[in-house]
Every structure is written in C-alpha cells, then in structure tokens.
Amino acid sequence: MTADLKNKFIIEKVKESKLSQANFSNLIFGKLFSDHMFLADFYDGKWHTPKIMPYQALTFEPSAKVFHYGQAVFEGMKAYKDAEGNVFLFRPEDNFIRINRSSERLGMPQIPRAYFLDGIKELVKLDRDWIPTGPGESLYIRPVYIGTENAIAASPSMSYRFMIITSPAAKYYSGDVKVKIEDKYSRACDGGIGYAKAAGNYAAQFYPTEKAKAEGFQQIIWTDSAQHKYLEEAGTMNMFFRIGDKLLTAPSIPESTRILPGVTRASIIQLAKDNGIEIEVRPVEVNEVVEAAKNGNLKEIFGSGTAATVLPIVGLKYRDFYTDLPKLENSYAGFFKNKIMDIQYNRIDDPYGWRVKVD
Numbered sequence: 001m002t003a004d005l006k007n008k009f010i011i012e013k014v015k016e017s018k019l020s021q022a023n024f025s026n027l028i029f030g031k032l033f034s035d036h037m038f039l040a041d042f043y044d045g046k047w048h049t050p051k052i053m054p055y056q057a058l059t060f061e062p063s064a065k066v067f068h069y070g071q072a073v074f075e076g077m078k079a080y081k082d083a084e085g086n087v088f089l090f091r092p093e094d095n096f097i098r099i100n101r102s103s104e105r106l107g108m109p110q111i112p113r114a115y116f117l118d119g120i121k122e123l124v125k126l127d128r129d130w131i132p133t134g135p136g137e138s139l140y141i142r143p144v145y146i147g148t149e150n151a152i153a154a155s156p157s158m159s160y161r162f163m164i165i166t167s168p169a170a171k172y173y174s175g176d177v178k179v180k181i182e183d184k185y186s187r188a189c190d191g192g193i194g195y196a197k198a199a200g201n202y203a204a205q206f207y208p209t210e211k212a213k214a215e216g217f218q219q220i221i222w223t224d225s226a227q228h229k230y231l232e233e234a235g236t237m238n239m240f241f242r243i244g245d246k247l248l249t250a251p252s253i254p255e256s257t258r259i260l261p262g263v264t265r266a267s268i269i270q271l272a273k274d275n276g277i278e279i280e281v282r283p284v285e286v287n288e289v290v291e292a293a294k295n296g297n298l299k300e301i302f303g304s305g306t307a308a309t310v311l312p313i314v315g316l317k318y319r320d321f322y323t324d325l326p327k328l329e330n331s332y333a334g335f336f337k338n339k340i341m342d343i344q345y346n347r348i349d350d351p352y353g354w355r356v357k358v359d
C-alpha cells in the first residue's frame with residue numbers, strides 16, 4: 001500500500017459478518033454484496049480521507065447532480081482465488097487507467113491511483129472469505145463514481161463520491177446467445193462517450209436490447225451510428241469475428257471513440273499475436289461478415305468481457321438474413337477462454353504480469 005494512504009485510510013469493520021447467512025450455492029449475478037465497501041469523497045477542490053466501512057444504504061438529496069445530468073462512471077473487474085487460497089486481480093492498472101479516462105470525458109476529477117488500486121486490495125483482503133472457490137467463481141468488483149453536488153444547474157458537479165462494492169459471482173452462464181446486428185438504434189457516436197464506461201451508455205442500450213430479446217436475440221451487435229456499416233460491440237462485450245483462420249475485431253481508442261477498450265479484448269489481441277493466430281484490428285464491415293456467413297467462411301463470433309471472459313455466439317441475424325454458427329472442436333473462443341482463465345486462477349505462468357497478487 002502507498003505509504004501516504006495507509007496513514008489516512010479509515011477502516012471500520014462490521015460488528016458481525018453476514019457471510020454465514022449468504023447462500024453461495026445459488027448466486028445470482030450482482031445481487032449479494034460482501035460485508036464492506038470503500039468510499040471516498042471529493043469536495044472543496046480536493047479528496048478527503050477514504051474509508052472502508054460496512055456495506056450500507058446511503059442518503060442523497062434528490063437534487064444530487066448525478067440524478068439529473070448523469071455524471072456517473074464505473075468499472076467491472078474480478079478477484080480470483082487459486083487452489084491454495086491465494087487471491088489475485090487481473091490487470092487492475094488497466095481498469096484504473098480506464099476509469100480516469102471515463103472521468104475525464106465526463107468532466108469529473110481524476111481518482112487518485114492509491115484510492116483505486118489500494119482501495120480494491122484492502123477491500124478484497126478484508127472480504128477475502130467472500131470469494132467463492134468453485135470452478136469459474138470469483139468476487140466481482142464494482143468501482144463506481146458519481147457527481148454528488150446538491151444543485152440542479154446543468155454544469156459539472158462540485159462534489160463527487162467514489163465507491164467500491166464487491167459481489168460474489170458464480171461461473172458465468174447465459175445459455176445460448178444469438179445476436180442481432182442493429183441497423184436503426186445506436187449506442188455511441190463519433191466524439192461521444194462510447195469509449196467511456198459511463199452509466200448513460202448502458203441506459204441507451206436497454207430499450208433496443210429489450211426489443212431484440214422479444215425477437216429471440218439475447219444481445220445486439222451495435223454498428224456505427226453514421227452509416228450502420230461497421231460492426232462495433234455488444235452489451236458488455238467487445239466482439240471478435242473469425243473468417244477462415246483470421247480473427248477480426250473493431251478498433252477502440254485512439255482510432256475510434258465509440259467502443260469501450262476492454263481489458264479482455266486487449267488480452268485476446270496479445271494472446272493471438274503470441275500464439276500464431278492472425279488478427280486484424282480494423283473496422284469490420286457488416287457486409288464482409290454476412291458474405292462470409294453465406295459462403296461458409298464465418299467460423300466463429302465471440303464476445304469478450306470480464307463477466308463471461310469469452311462468450312461464443314450461436315446465431316447471427318442481420319435484417320432478413322439469419323445463420324446458425326458452427327460449433328467447433330478447436331475454437332479460438334475456447335483457446336482464449338482457457339488461457340485467460342488459467343492466468344487469472346494462477347494455473348499457468350503469467351509472462352505478461354497480468355496477475356496481481358493481493359496480500
């Protein structure tokens with residue numbers, strides 16, 4: 001821990017843990033929260049003593065700016081336990097960089113590095129017994145950062161709150177996922193906030209996604225807002241397309257301001273390069289993927305993200321075209337999923353330094 005933070009950290013522990021009442025055999029994602037939370041406030045132009053305290057409800061005035069103008073950004077990451085009970089984070093520095101990039105775009109002050117990284121480590125250390133240890137299980141970590149000033153003028157908040165909560169997570173299971181390529185609604189536009197992990201991006205997705213669900217598609221693959229010509233990302237995942245033996249994925253920042261730069265995506269790009277899988281990071285046309293599907297060259301589509309790591313897609317719809325995707329024996333999706341999870345759970349060497357021990 002950074003020396004200056006250690007002295008300034010207030011830690012108030014729960015009197016009695018809720019752990020004995022928690023049912024780990026029936027975990028529903030994001031519903032159960034561990035004993036403690038992290039909280040730090042920014043006001044009068046500076047950050048004030050951060051606190052780790054019992055998870056609890058908070059009081060906000062209805063005039064708090066976040067409710068009106070949506071200054072809210074967040075992160076999503078996980079803590080993993082290995083067979084010996086050691087605890088690890090996966091590339092947490094990348095999440096730190098990303099939340100401050102998101103904050104900058106929404107006109108919010110930068111979060112100090114020590115608050116984010118040491119805050120997570122301290123919180124996870126304190127609630128380490130909340131990390132489930134079954135296959136694929138983990139502790140989901142949700143840093144969230146909001147504007148709290150009680151004032152309803154449309155201008156940046158003068159005060160902010162940064163919090164971290166954690167939630168035990170089961171192995172990801174979503175059933176078969178079919179996707180629809182969206183050509184009417186948009187999630188993001190050039191120069192907008194698509195590359196930020198901003199709460200409003202998710203609100204923008206819900207209505208079109210519910211409509212797609214009613215048609216039998218669990219996720220939407222967004223296309224560029226200007227022409228609906230290029231494939232972008234889906235829900236909470238970046239997307240990869242395998243045509244023949246070549247993997248394609250859309251660019252994120254700096255080339256595109258519309259797509260969130262996923263940590264899992266960056267890991268897959270690196271692993272592809274290091275394992276002889278040809279990969280191109282470039283705008284991917286809807287037409288080339290649909291054409292490949294028609295002539296039998298579209299081998300795989302998969303999503304990448306913290307929740308599922310890698311999620312193979314089983315069906316694709318574009319306008320009145322639909323195709324099932326083949327189930328491959330040796331899929332790229334399976335290869336990347338195993339490699340990344342083996343690193344996360346400390347089952348193989350980590351030549352990249354992605355795994356960060358919490359001790």
Ligand SMILES: Cc1ncc(COP(=O)(O)O)c(C=O)c1O
Pocket residue numbers: 076233234235236237238260261262263264265304305306307
């Ligand atoms: C919009 C969006 N795209 C992509 C991702 C995947 O990012 P990561 O791999 O960092 O979880 C997420 C999830 O965080 C997301 O919300």
